Amino acid sequence: MKLTVYSFARSLVNTVLKPIYRIEVIGRENMPADGGVLLCANHIDNLDPPVVGITAPRPVHFMAKEELFAVPVLGKIVPHLNAFPVKRGMSDREALRKGLGILKDGKVLGLFPEGTRSKTGEMGKGLAGAGFFALRSDAHVVPCAIIGPYKAFKKLKVVYGKPIDMVSIKEKKLNAEQTTDLIMSEIQELINNFK
Template sequence: MTVYDFAKSVVYGVFKPLYRVEATGRENIPAEGGVLLCSNHIDNFDPILVGMMAPRPVYFMAKEELFKVPVLGKLVPHLNAFPVKRGMSDREALRKGLAILKEGKVLGLFPEGTRSKTGELGKGLAGAGFFALRTDAQIVPCAVIGPYKPFRKVRVVYGKPIDFTGLRQGKGSAEQATELIMSEIRKLMESSK
């Protein structure tokens, strides 16, 4: 058993009863091939929950500072996370993300780049669109519906893959691609209220 699998089972045992976690649409994540999993971001627990409920291992970008924290910094890479410098274009993180998708794995992203303090969906950054247009990965929208309060239900909703054929063939911009992803996340959030 890998560190990732062990951590996933431990976290599941704690989070599932504490937050009464419920996941729908898990079947929308393709069983094989590269998948870009894009979610809204309402809490620090989002990566844990989105990854825990997904049927496949998910790789996440994590802020570089986490890798400098004693003990945690050594553990984070074993949890399928890799560092990203926030507030700037991090070419190394972009290369790593592209490699994950091209290897047929699942890359989890929070296009807003930071948590929403209000719970409302913020503006997405162009990074999500960059990954969507530079690979043949399936793009799966996801919505985390909170709040994270003990014994109150938290839902993770995985949507159907987004059709990117038009944007990929029409040489759409990363910004347009991100807007499409964000509109699909918004629809999941609204239909799950």
């Protein structure tokens, strides 16, 4: 089997981060084994994407801020790590199309609905993008809680919740913002139950 940049990086990051942060993974079995999955997590640290990447049972595609793709060397590597650029602070139609395509192709799209790291560790308000993807696709929506802090040799938990019942949400005709709020409340519940 050909070793991809993604699988090599995943193995390397796993070797480095797991022992430092004593990462405990709960609920991996909650992620469907196939079909499109919208994986929504809280955002407390720059290390969240690699931590989700090494703990999720399937490869995860992430939206990453456009600026990362302009950084020398890193900008050449990031696309090989299943990341694609998104313009922050505006509606980026190309990124929305790309995200929907990933879900339609039966892959996993990882999002941090808050859009930016929490400075306090408390969860912030989610942006409507998560609700947009949840409503516009037939993907399973899986909440994920990262429970820190990121301190060497202190336990870090990554909890995958059961898929959210999108059928009832679509029947209620919730809009994207309301759907995001519901996803965020599911993440908060995981934090409350497992911290």
